[in-house]
Amino acid sequence: MVQFNWVFLDLETTGLQPERDKIIEIAALSMDENGEKQIFHHLLNPEVPLPPHITRLTGITGEMIRTAPTMADIKKDLLEFLGQKVIVAHNAAFDLGFLEKALGFPLPNLYIDTVELAKLLLPHTPSYSLRNLVRTYQLNQEPAHRALPDTRALEKLFYALTDTLKKLPIYALQEICSFLQDNPQGLSWYLQEILKDQIRHYDFTQQLETACVEENEKSSTAKNKRAFQWSVKALEEMFLPGGYIAGQLLNYQTRTPQIQMLKAVAKVLEQERHLLVEAGTGVGKSLAYLVPALAWAVSQGEKIVVATHTIALQEQLARGEIKFLEKVLPFHFSAAVLKGRNNYLCLHKWREFKEAVHGLSWPEKLLMSRISLWLRENGTGDRDSINLRGWEKEFFQQVSSVKDICLGSNCPFIGECFYQRAKQKALEADLIIVNHSLLLSDLKLGEALLPKYQYLVVDEAHHLEEEATKQFTETFSLYALQKRIGALLKKDNYRKFGLFSFIQSLLTKEVQDLGHIQNRLADAQHLAENINMQIHDILCVLEENPSLELSRVQEGVKHAAWWETLNILFANLRSNIVGLLRELQSLYDYIAAELDYATWEIPLRHLKAHINESVVEAQVIENFFAAGGEEKVYWFERDNALKDLRLHITPIKVAQQLYDHLFISKTGTVLTSATLTVDGSFAFLIEQLGLPEELVDTLQIPSPFYYDEQSLLLVDSSLPDPGKTSEELYSLAIQEALLKILLVTGGRTLVLFTSYKQLRLMFDVLHDPLQQAGLELFADGINGSRSLLVEELKVNPQAVVFGANAFWEGIDLPGAALTSVIMVKLPFAPPNLPLVEARVEALTHEGKDGFYGYSLPQAVLRFRQGYGRLIRTVEDWGVIVVLDNRIVKKRYGKKFINSLPQQKYYAGDTGFVVEQVRKWFKTSGG
Numbered sequence: 001m002v003q004f005n006w007v008f009l010d011l012e013t014t015g016l017q018p019e020r021d022k023i024i025e026i027a028a029l030s031m032d033e034n035g036e037k038q039i040f041h042h043l044l045n046p047e048v049p050l051p052p053h054i055t056r057l058t059g060i061t062g063e064m065i066r067t068a069p070t071m072a073d074i075k076k077d078l079l080e081f082l083g084q085k086v087i088v089a090h091n092a093a094f095d096l097g098f099l100e101k102a103l104g105f106p107l108p109n110l111y112i113d114t115v116e117l118a119k120l121l122l123p124h125t126p127s128y129s130l131r132n133l134v135r136t137y138q139l140n141q142e143p144a145h146r147a148l149p150d151t152r153a154l155e156k157l158f159y160a161l162t163d164t165l166k167k168l169p170i171y172a173l174q175e176i177c178s179f180l181q182d183n184p185q186g187l188s189w190y191l192q193e194i195l196k197d198q199i200r201h202y203d204f205t206q207q208l209e210t211a212c213v214e215e216n217e218k219s220s221t222a223k224n225k226r227a228f229q230w231s232v233k234a235l236e237e238m239f240l241p242g243g244y245i246a247g248q249l250l251n252y253q254t255r256t257p258q259i260q261m262l263k264a265v266a267k268v269l270e271q272e273r274h275l276l277v278e279a280g281t282g283v284g285k286s287l288a289y290l291v292p293a294l295a296w297a298v299s300q301g302e303k304i305v306v307a308t309h310t311i312a313l314q315e316q317l318a319r320g321e322i323k324f325l326e327k328v329l330p331f332h333f334s335a336a337v338l339k340g341r342n343n344y345l346c347l348h349k350w351r352e353f354k355e356a357v358h359g360l361s362w363p364e365k366l367l368m369s370r371i372s373l374w375l376r377e378n379g380t381g382d383r384d385s386i387n388l389r390g391w392e393k394e395f396f397q398q399v400s401s402v403k404d405i406c407l408g409s410n411c412p413f414i415g416e417c418f419y420q421r422a423k424q425k426a427l428e429a430d431l432i433i434v435n436h437s438l439l440l441s442d443l444k445l446g447e448a449l450l451p452k453y454q455y456l457v458v459d460e461a462h463h464l465e466e467e468a469t470k471q472f473t474e475t476f477s478l479y480a481l482q483k484r485i486g487a488l489l490k491k492d493n494y495r496k497f498g499l500f501s502f503i504q505s506l507l508t509k510e511v512q513d514l515g516h517i518q519n520r521l522a523d524a525q526h527l528a529e530n531i532n533m534q535i536h537d538i539l540c541v542l543e544e545n546p547s548l549e550l551s552r553v554q555e556g557v558k559h560a561a562w563w564e565t566l567n568i569l570f571a572n573l574r575s576n577i578v579g580l581l582r583e584l585q586s587l588y589d590y591i592a593a594e595l596d597y598a599t600w601e602i603p604l605r606h607l608k609a610h611i612n613e614s615v616v617e618a619q620v621i622e623n624f625f626a627a628g629g630e631e632k633v634y635w636f637e638r639d640n641a642l643k644d645l646r647l648h649i650t651p652i653k654v655a656q657q658l659y660d661h662l663f664i665s666k667t668g669t670v671l672t673s674a675t676l677t678v679d680g681s682f683a684f685l686i687e688q689l690g691l692p693e694e695l696v697d698t699l700q701i702p703s704p705f706y707y708d709e710q711s712l713l714l715v716d717s718s719l720p721d722p723g724k725t726s727e728e729l730y731s732l733a734i735q736e737a738l739l740k741i742l743l744v745t746g747g748r749t750l751v752l753f754t755s756y757k758q759l760r761l762m763f764d765v766l767h768d769p770l771q772q773a774g775l776e777l778f779a780d781g782i783n784g785s786r787s788l789l790v791e792e793l794k795v796n797p798q799a800v801v802f803g804a805n806a807f808w809e810g811i812d813l814p815g816a817a818l819t820s821v822i823m824v825k826l827p828f829a830p831p832n833l834p835l836v837e838a839r840v841e842a843l844t845h846e847g848k849d850g851f852y853g854y855s856l857p858q859a860v861l862r863f864r865q866g867y868g869r870l871i872r873t874v875e876d877w878g879v880i881v882v883l884d885n886r887i888v889k890k891r892y893g894k895k896f897i898n899s900l901p902q903q904k905y906y907a908g909d910t911g912f913v914v915e916q917v918r919k920w921f922k923t924s925g926g
Helices: 052-058 071-082 092-103 114-121 130-136 147-166 170-180 186-200 213-223 232-238 256-271 285-300 311-328 347-355 362-378 391-398 418-428 436-444 461-471 478-489 499-506 514-544 561-594 597-626 655-661 683-689 727-745 756-772 786-795 834-845 850-867 893-898 910-924
Strands: 006-013 023-031 037-043 086-089 111-113 274-279 304-308 335-337 431-435 455-458 474-477 550-552 632-639 644-651 668-673 696-701 711-716 749-752 776-779 799-803 820-823 878-882 906-908
Touching: 006 052, 006 092, 006 147, 023 052, 023 071, 023 092, 023 147, 037 071, 037 147, 052 756, 071 092, 086 092, 086 147, 086 186, 092 111, 092 114, 111 114, 111 186, 114 130, 114 147, 114 362, 130 147, 130 786, 147 186, 170 186, 170 362, 232 256, 232 285, 256 274, 256 285, 256 668, 256 696, 274 285, 285 304, 285 311, 285 431, 285 455, 285 668, 304 311, 304 436, 311 335, 311 431, 335 418, 347 362, 362 391, 431 436, 436 455, 436 461, 461 655, 461 668, 461 683, 474 478, 474 597, 478 499, 478 514, 478 597, 478 644, 499 514, 499 597, 514 561, 514 644, 550 834, 561 597, 597 644, 632 834, 644 834, 655 683, 711 910, 727 749, 727 756, 727 820, 727 878, 727 910, 756 776, 756 799, 776 786, 786 799, 820 850, 834 850, 850 893, 878 910, 906 910
Parallel strands: 006 086, 086 111, 274 668, 274 696, 304 431, 304 455, 335 431, 455 668, 711 878, 711 906, 749 799, 749 820, 776 799, 820 878
Antiparallel strands: 006 023, 023 037, 474 644, 550 632, 632 644
């Protein structure tokens, strides 16, 4: 393969739809036979108005393209430039779709999509945008939403990806080619060419590597370690100068607060109590609980579970602190990460898919190739270690482990099963790292998922009540039911038959009562088809009532005409689900009793799974439309993207469940977070979690940072009260203030919103003026995902990021990556959310103040999380601006201020805030 066979292509367009939008710029790069670079580049007149957001994105104006040639003018030269070369484009389907529409015919050229190639080779990358991939490879060519610079970046990226591709082991390339070889795609052809080249130059005499160096090193290290005799003093000494931990950390300084927390955790383990410990940023709480937990587990022969809210922190603990402690602690221990079963790929299902790969679509074959490479490289089968989006996640679910259809000891892959290996590792471990979801699922199922344990550490404990609420909520989903019925009815499929067709295919003349099974199948199919029709009818009712987005079921609602219609439709739906359940049970009973189990094991397991799901669905529907009892809130939500309606039955309080299933059954529990208190008190959390107060110790450890010196806290007190101002006037005021403040804070700024609607509005009105000032505006869900936007703040000094819910916590940007945080509103949950409304009402019925007893504490904890995004290390500095004047004008505003580690703040109008920010950056070196 020689260079002049490639042509790199990029377009800019008026929109995203080739049927109605037009090309406004085209660039192509190639090389002639002498190795000289050839460039084809034109602005084009689309002969339609140029949308303002496209000008915003690209910088191309109507004036620039008014006298430009049309596609018809350059068509001949373009086709000559493309010739028979292989086209390389980023998101090629987009560019070629526009190009072929403009030309009026399909191009005969093979093409390679660098998005597809990057997904194949870089399974962990958080974003496959051209910009992010160029940064990943550290290429000296920044894309700019203009065709020519983006094409230059594309060329460099392609050659970087090719270098990665050529380094793949020959057996990995062979498997990929086996997935893709029957497709006439440019990428398939290219991979086969690379494989041929690898085979031509392969040294077949070389010895394959078989030893696992890491495991060998671990074993030799473990031999040099001795048993540990429990001693709090010995643990404390590890953190003192010259100690096992302190001696291995560069520039380590003993942190008294960290040792204080360590002693408190040790006391809980010794005295069988519960501890709530709020440890501010910089205390080092992970090591403060991990070291005594590991020492206790090893010395006492106990097993300890550590539960985090997010999978990200699970991974961080395992790859960071645990790896570090394995090296430095004077005793040997074992730790394991365990996640829910459906996080792990099932090798039996994977084999089924591999055997049927020829019938898959091109995108699915590519995903199979990605998973194949990932499995060779990763070895855990854990889906969190591969970047999957949209339909890819649903595809993975089809090859993930599921309890009801697991073959167990009969599985030919039982010895290699990723889930069983993870469970076995957890069974043998001294310490198991899980997430809150798995922890609570285990409790709900009667401790059926985790090995027996008596000691628990809950990190990010301010989320425990929220996760418990989710776990104890009963939910029915129309979309999930529709998918399940589809899995029963499909006639045939490139992966496998629908269950009914599969059962039919297994029937032989030897089956004595063939008619019985066929009758049951016919009846079940009829009921399943009825269910599909009823789902359609329900969706039609939703279309007629577009205002039904998120609603709580109360007495008033039950008299509405739409509710009565839904009630009837769901009653009929439930009736058919129950009927289908009976037919499936009858089929199951007959097959299990009369036919060969080995032949019928797989359909039997699938039948059992459908039976179990039908039971739950029928019960939730019945309970929901009965809607009785003061201890639960009944509500439904609509998902227009999935065409789904979900029914929820949520407990108003989960304190009793947590008390009964968790705290009363554990010998010792530590709950920790940087934000557990409201105005210095743990009372709110103790009540929400149902902790037994007589057995609870509390400890509040402030952050070691000097907030008054490191940061400036400002409040714009001139803005209107959002609760007393029309949405239009409030948005106008916020827009003006935000622009003025952003122009002085500049890049490295995070703006936190409480509403996506307001975020989108502010993005639309502020993008242009900020761009004119040299700043780049990014917004969650508009031009980037959370991980990509966080990366922008790290590498782009001109980046301003607008974020909502997920951005208020969990973002760690130390140093100069983040120098300003702006909170647009105090993060009160909308009072009309079903659960919020119900919990406030419940407190009112108890004679308590719902606002002060629930809404305010929740908002304060959220506010503290947002505030904590700025100062992450002793060297960080910056400004925090609050645009909600209620923090200084309302009596409850003191609760927010008193809960911060920084009591000094300055309030004034927008001009005052702008001037204070300017002075701060000038004197602080910003």
